Amino acid sequence: MQVRIHAIADSAAARVVELRAVGGVQLPSYEAGAHIDVTLGNGQVRQYSLCCRQPGGDGYRIAVKREPQSRGGSAWLHDEAKVGMTLQISTPRNAFALAPEAGMHLLFAGGIGITPILSMAYALQRRDQPFQLYYFVRDAASVAFAAELQTCPLAGRVQVLAGQSPEQTEASIRTYLATYPAAGTHVYVCGPAPFMQAVAAEASLRVGPAAVHQESFGAPLAHADGDTPFTLTLQRSGLQVPVPAGRTALACLQEAGVALDCSCEVGVCGTCRTAVLDGVPLHCDSILSDAERQANNCFMPCVSRSKTPVLVVDL
Ligand code: FES
Structure with missing residues (x-):
């Protein structure tokens, strides 16, 4: 879909960008937490959580923090994006x-993690x-959407914790x-x-892992033994696809001619999610x-690999 940048504003360290169809x-509606x-x-191509008061209608809103180690997305939105520019977005x-x-x-929100949590x-x-919303920030000046969080209808259900x-x-x-x-x-x-690991660990003990939900738009999680070679067995086609050290399973599948949808390629969007029938993935x-x-x-x-020499997948 094509959208136009309707407005740009800064809220603490975040650049808030309003997009209009x-x-x-009319832009499609969506459920809270969507990106x-x-x-x-x-x-x-970058993934951003939607943080509107109302889902869909004639506009979406995203918020982007300038990352010092930006892979290019946050820097472009902070330095180059202008009102009136058109952009392509997915549903x-x-x-x-x-x-x-x-x-x-x-x-629980930490820093710019407030965006899906606000929705x-x-x-x-x-x-x-x-x-109840708990919003952890580095200091009081880092509170994004401060005005919204302090006014009705959210006021009273939001606790901001600064500088802990x-x-x-x-x-x-x-x-x-x-x-x-x-x-x-x-x-x-x-x-x-x-922050996510701390909340997930405590929450899993308290309410059980099935009741803990998390989303991160950072870099993929590194893993100590993540570079061990393994083989993908494709159940439906019978293909065997070796994945050597230093290459992703996705790249090897694409090279073998397997069409697989993908988007972020850093393990944060879920587009390439593939069913595993046998073996143990290294997530x-x-x-x-x-x-x-x-x-x-x-x-x-x-991004993910295999703990077992062979991973059988539903492809
Ligand atoms: S392409 Fe986004 S999780 Fe794999």
Whole structure:
């Protein structure tokens, strides 16, 4: 879909970009937690969470923090993007949805991880479902969407924690989790990897891994034994595809002529998700929950590998 940059504003360290459909077209609705692929003016494709008050309609909103180690996406949006430019975007996809069965939703955001979490808060408020949002930031000046978070309807359900040490952050997470009954509570987290790991570890102990949901748009997780060669056996075609050290399973599949949809190629969008029929994947993506990892029935070939010499996949 083609969209036009309608407005650009800065909110703390984040650049907030409003996108409007071209030609009066209505943009598709979406569920809270969804993201879109954006083809930037430099040709790079990046994934950004949608953080609108209302899903769909005539506009989307994304927020992008300038990353010092930017692979080009945040730098382009901060330095080159201008109101009036047109961009290509995908339809929204969601690998970070709210659990319909939850009786209580605890939302944890770290830094720019507030973007999908903000959408979730608005959705829960509209549905009149119980939730609490904990937003951890480096300092008070780093609070993105401060005005929105301090006004109704979200005010009173948002707690901002600024300048906490890692030890204080862990203690806060434990305290907040213990405030609510474990049964029926689902936990959602988005933010930097160490923050996500801290929340996921504590939450898994408290509410169980199946009730912990996370999304990260950072680099893929490195793994100590991630460079061991293995072979992919394609169940449907019977093909054997070797994956040597230093190459991704996705690249080897594409080279063997296997058509597989992909987008981010860094394990954060879920587009290349492939069913595993036998063998044990070595998960290096940033989107599967602990429960999904332990189920061993799918993997992201753009980054993930295999713990077993052979991985049988449903291709
Ligand atoms: S292409 Fe995005 S997770 Fe593999």
